[in-house]
Every structure is written in structure tokens, then in C-alpha cells.
Amino acid sequence: MSAAAGVRGAHPLVVSAGVAVGCVAAIAGLAALPGGATLAQQVVSGLMLGGIYVAVAVAFTLTIGVLNFLNFTIPTMFMLTGMVAWGLARHGLPFTEAWHWALALPPGIVVAILASLVVERFTFRYLKTRHGDATEHAIPLVSSLGFLLIFEHLVLIVLGSDAQSFPVRFRLDWQVGPLVVGLPQLASLLLSLAIVFWLSWLLARTRTGRALRSIAESPDTATLLGVEVTRIVPVVFLLSGLLCGVAGALFVVNYSDVSPFMGDHVGTKAIAAMVLGGLGSIWGAIAGGLLVGLLETLGIHFFGGDAAQVVVWTVLLLAIVLRPQGLFGGSRIGKGKL
Amino acid sequence: MPDEALLTVAGIGKAFGGLRVVDDVSFTVPRGGRLGLIGPNGAGKTTVFNLISGVYPLDAGTITLDGKAIGTLPPRDRVLAGMARSFQNIRLMPHLSAVENVMLGQQARASGLGALLTPIGWMPRGRWRRDAEALLAEAGLDIDPGDVVSSLPYGIRKKIEVVRALASRPKLLLLDEPAAGLNPAETAELARFLRKIAEGGTALLVVEHDMGFVDEVCDRVVVLNFGKRIYEGSMAGARADALVREAYLGADAA
Numbered sequence: 305m306s307a308a309a310g311v312r313g314a315h316p317l318v319v320s321a322g323v324a325v326g327c328v329a330a331i332a333g334l335a336a337l338p339g340g341a342t343l344a345q346q347v348v349s350g351l352m353l354g355g356i357y358v359a360v361a362v363a364f365t366l367t368i369g370v371l372n373f374l375n376f377t378i379p380t381m382f383m384l385t386g387m388v389a390w391g392l393a394r395h396g397l398p399f400t401e402a403w404h405w406a407l408a409l410p411p412g413i414v415v416a417i418l419a420s421l422v423v424e425r426f427t428f429r430y431l432k433t434r435h436g437d438a439t440e441h442a443i444p445l446v447s448s449l450g451f452l453l454i455f456e457h458l459v460l461i462v463l464g465s466d467a468q469s470f471p472v473r474f475r476l477d478w479q480v481g482p483l484v485v486g487l488p489q490l491a492s493l494l495l496s497l498a499i500v501f502w503l504s505w506l507l508a509r510t511r512t513g514r515a516l517r518s519i520a521e522s523p524d525t526a527t528l529l530g531v532e533v534t535r536i537v538p539v540v541f542l543l544s545g546l547l548c549g550v551a552g553a554l555f556v557v558n559y560s561d562v563s564p565f566m567g568d569h570v571g572t573k574a575i576a577a578m579v580l581g582g583l584g585s586i587w588g589a590i591a592g593g594l595l596v597g598l599l600e601t602l603g604i605h606f607f608g609g610d611a612a613q614v615v616v617w618t619v620l621l622l623a624i625v626l627r628p629q630g631l632f633g634g635s636r637i638g639k640g641k642l
Numbered sequence: 643m644p645d646e647a648l649l650t651v652a653g654i655g656k657a658f659g660g661l662r663v664v665d666d667v668s669f670t671v672p673r674g675g676r677l678g679l680i681g682p683n684g685a686g687k688t689t690v691f692n693l694i695s696g697v698y699p700l701d702a703g704t705i706t707l708d709g710k711a712i713g714t715l716p717p718r719d720r721v722l723a724g725m726a727r728s729f730q731n732i733r734l735m736p737h738l739s740a741v742e743n744v745m746l747g748q749q750a751r752a753s754g755l756g757a758l759l760t761p762i763g764w765m766p767r768g769r770w771r772r773d774a775e776a777l778l779a780e781a782g783l784d785i786d787p788g789d790v791v792s793s794l795p796y797g798i799r800k801k802i803e804v805v806r807a808l809a810s811r812p813k814l815l816l817l818d819e820p821a822a823g824l825n826p827a828e829t830a831e832l833a834r835f836l837r838k839i840a841e842g843g844t845a846l847l848v849v850e851h852d853m854g855f856v857d858e859v860c861d862r863v864v865v866l867n868f869g870k871r872i873y874e875g876s877m878a879g880a881r882a883d884a885l886v887r888e889a890y891l892g893a894d895a896a
């Protein structure tokens with residue numbers, strides 16, 4: 305308790321730097337052990353995969369923390385980025401040559417953001433203006449499920465239901481002793497962490513962040529104070545669209561496979577990561593995302609692909625049963641959230 | 643007359659499920675005036691506040707602030723028109739710091755898309771933050787502005803809420819039972835602070851049960867009973883008025 309309180313009292317950046325140094329040291333130590341190199345390699349891959357979960361988990365955390373809204377369209381934003389980029393690369397546009405397909409990713413991210421704003425306009429805002437404080441009810445949740453299916457099937461109709469591969473694989477490996485670190489993977493981990501850090505800075509230090517936190521605490525009082533609630537709420541959707549889009553792009557760069565259903569797997573893992581870290585805590589989402597990524601690759605390493613899912617979810621359920629508030633539940637700012 | 647009245651409330655009414663909570667109430671607050679809104683429990687005082695600040699829509703009547711009809715505007719536009727309020731039960735954001743709460747009061751002032759996307763100066767040196775800290779200091783609050791509000795004592799939180807309302811630089815400040823729960827020393831200090839605000843030209847509309855406090859802060863009172871205005875005039879006159887005495891003490895005592 306006191307140790308946890310001490311950690312929580314320190315600046316998050318200091319804590320994060322400490323954790324990062326600890327991770328690198330642990331991986332190096334593991335790799336130095338006889339036969340430990342393969343395991344260390346799995347840890348590295350797990351952290352890279354975790355970086356993608358982090359971004360998506362933070363997107364969930366944002367809408368839950370500020371709007372008390374579990375936005376089921378979040379996995380769709382992730383999928384849209386991948387599929388739109390693939391569609392652009394495949395059809396009509398000159399993205400098929402080596403490297404050039406990477407140019408298809410930014411438009412994919414833009415589409416994800418736009419889709420997220422469409423969801424805000426036609427589920428969240430519409431329901432709220434028509435029916436009062438709809439955040440209290442399951443209605444936005446159900447309507448977001450509707451949008452999830454609509455977007456998924458629109459993509460299915462336009463681009464087909466098959467899993468697709470990007471023509472060119474981005475390969476640039478960095479040999480560190482016995483370990484192979486994919487540079488794109490490393491870059492993606494750093495990028496998603498950078499975005500999350502930027503976001504937590506935005507929440508803690510800016511006018512928009514203050515407005516977001518006041519809406520998280522009490523939308524009614526914020527409205528009466530003159531906080532521009534109707535203009536701030538779309539910012540949440542814009543940011544979650546951006547996070548999912550970037551995560552989707554990183555997924556493409558790392559794994560080069562896309563399908564209309566690619567969001568489902570990442571979405572469930574991200575929700576698990578968010579709950580594991582502590583509902584509504586951004587730092588919890590980071591820790592949870594990285595842990596789930598680690599669990600998954602280590603599970604595959606020790607138990608094989610199918611059994612790994614059973615292992616991952618068993619561990620998660622145990623963690624939730626033993627610590628329902630999550631690792632970082634009851635954070636410093638926001639409504640005990642954010 | 644045209645330039646005299648800052649707030650004009652004309653014939654406003656509100657019913658909740660057949661019960662007329664506010665019934666044809668009219669009064670004005672002159673520029674820089676200090677009006678007390680008093681009456682027994684359930685007289686409709688807080689409902690009048692909620693109608694003026696836009697919590698509920700009006701059933702009847704009009705509200706004009708500084709020459710602008712605000713009766714149908716959303717709450718934010720009423721803040722922009724020049725009003726700010728405090729609440730009967732403190733409604734600060736408990737997990738934000740004292741200075742951040744005050745900065746929420748500033749939020750309405752700098753608006754527009756540019757202000758929305760650009761951070762207004764990051765801590766600790768931003769102009770807005772310095773303004774907010776200065777307001778806290780002027781209010782005589784001897785606290786660390788970075789203290790999280792939920793950790794502060796009741797009397798201080800009560801005052802921070804007044805400071806937050808002031809941060810929007812209102813022409814009219816609506817205070818809903820500002821002295822409730824304060825000890826006599828805190829109440830006297832609050833009265834001094836409010837008189838200072840009024841001397842600065844900000845008009846006050848105060849709902850309060852502590853009649854001594856109302857007498858000290860306000861220059862005129864409106865008395866409500868069962869949603870209707872039963873008296874308007876001086877506090878001394880209200881004390882002598884038969885209807886008011888009856889409303890407070892019951893028919894027998896009057």
C-alpha cells in the first residue's frame with residue numbers, strides 16, 4: 305500500500321522511465337542466461353504487441369473515463385485503418401510499389417477519425433440531445449454495437465471478407481546480441497507510448513484537458529459553468545479515433561495482415577488490458593496493454609497458439625477476481641479516473 | 643430605467659407535475675445592486691436560481707440580462723451574457739485542484755475553436771493560471787492552489803466556489819446559500835468578501851437563510867412563499883411585514 309502510494313506520488317514520467325530501464329535490464333539479464341535468448345526474444349515481441357494494445361486500451365479508457373461510455377466502435381476504427389489502407393493500396397491508387405503502400409496508412413487513419421466523429425454525431429450527441437443524459441443508460445452502448453456491425457459489413461461488401469496481406473513487408477531488423485528487434489516494431493511501441501504520454505499531458509495540463517476532466521466529474525455542473533461540453537465531447541471521439549488509427553497502422557506495419565474482423569481480437573484484448581490496469585486510468589491502460597501483450601506471446605511460446613488464449617484469459621480473470629479495481633484503480637486525477 | 647436594471651425577471655413560472663413551484667415571480671436586480679431572495683423552505687428560491695441559470699426551461703415569463711433576453715438560451719450562453727452562480731450543495735470538481743476549479747470558471751471567457759485546441763498556457767506559468775491564483779489570494783484563501791479540492795475543509799471549498807464563479811468576470815453573481823454550514827467567523831468574513839465584490843461593481847443575487855447575513859450583504863430583499871412573491875423592499879420592512887411574518891412563523895404567531 306505505502307509502496308504503491310509512493311509510486312503513485314512520483315511523477316508518471318519518472319515512474320515510466322524507471323519501469324523502462326528495469327524492463328531493458330530484465331530482458332538483457334534474461335538473454336544472458338543460458339538458453340534465455342529465445343525467451344527474451346518473446347518478451348521483446350510481447351512488449352511490441354503490447355504497444356498496440358496500449359493505444360486501443362487508452363482509446364477505450366478515454367471514452368469510459370470522460371463520458372462513462374463503453375464505445376464498441378473502437379475496434380472498428382482500428383480495422384478501418386487497416387482495411388482502407390489495404391483497399392487504397394490494392395485498388396486504383398499508386399501505392400502498390402515497394403514502400404509506397406505506407407502512404408496508404410495516413411488516409412486510413414483519417415478515415416478512422418472521421419468514422420469516430422460520425423459515431424459521436426449520430427449516436428452519442430443525437431441521443432443526448434433527444435433524450436437527456438443518455439450516458440446514464442445503455443442506449444449509446446447498444447447503438448455503438450450497431451455501428452460496429454454496420455462498419456464491419458460495409459467493409460465486407462466493398463473489400464470482401466477474406467483476410468488480406470499487404471504486398472510488401474516492412475523489414476528492418478536490429479541485431480542486439482542474440483536478440484532481433486524489429487525497428488518498425490520498436491518505433492511503433494515508442495510511437496504509441498509517445499501518443500499516450502502526449503494525451504496524459506493534454507489531460508493534465510491543458511484547457512481542453514481540464515474541460516474533459518470536469519465533464520468526467522459532472523457534465524451538468526460543467527455545462528452550468530459555461531464549459532463548451534458539446535464542442536469538447538467530439539474531441540474525445542477524435543482522440544480515440546486517432547489512437548485506434550495509429551494502432552491499426554502499427555499493426556499493419558508489424559504484421560502486414562488485415563481483415564474486416566481484425567478489430568475483434570485486438571478490441572477484446574484492449575478491454576481486458578483496460579480492466580486489468582484499472583478502469584478509467586490511463587497509466588493502468590499502459591501497464592495493462594503491455595502485460596496482456598507479454599502474456600499472449602509468452603503463452604504462445606510455452607503452450608502453443610490455441611492454448612495461449614485460454615492461458616491469457618484465465619490469468620486475466622484471476623487478476624480481476626483478486627484485484628477488481630485493477631492495478632492502477634483509483635488514480636490521481638479525474639473522477640478517480642483519467 | 644433602461645440602464646438601471648441589470649437582471650429583469652418578469653412573470654416567470656415553473657411547475658413540476660402539476661405543482662406550481664414558481665408562480666408569476668417578477669423582480670429586478672439593478673446594476674451593482676445586492677438583492678436577497680429569501681423565504682421559508684420550499685418557497686421556490688433555488689428553482690428561481692435554476693430558471694435564471696438555465697438548469698430547467700421556463701414554463702412562463704421572460705428573463706433579461708443586460709438588455710439581452712436569456713430566458714431560452716443554453717446555460718453557456720447565459721454565462722457568456724454575464725452571469726455566474728454557486729450552488730447550495732458545493733459543486734466543485736472534487737478531484738481537480740483548487741486553481742483548476744477556478745480555471746474552469748475562466749473557461750467560458752476564452753472560447754472558439756482556436757482556444758479549444760490551443761492549451762491556454764501550461765502550468766505553472768500560464769497567464770490564466772496566474773489570474774486564477776491571484777483570485778484565490780484576493781479572496782483571502784491561504785491554501786496551496788494545487789491542493790485537490792476534496793482534501794480541503796468545507797468552509798474553504800464553499801469560498802472556492804464563489805471564486806470560481808467570479809473567474810468568469812460576471813456582471814451578476816448568483817449565490818445559493820453561500821453561508822450555509824459556515825461558522826460565525828467564516829460567515830462574517832464571507833460577508834466582508836461579498837461586500838468587496840459588490841463595491842467592485844458586480845451585482846449580487848443571494849439566496850440565504852441566515853437573515854443577519856442577508857441584512858449585512860444585501861440592500862433589498864424579495865420574499866417568496868409557495869412560489870409567489872409576497873414582499874419586495876428593505877430587510878427592516880420585511881421583518882415588520884405581516885405576510886412575511888406569517889410565512890416564516892405560521893398564522894398563529896403572526
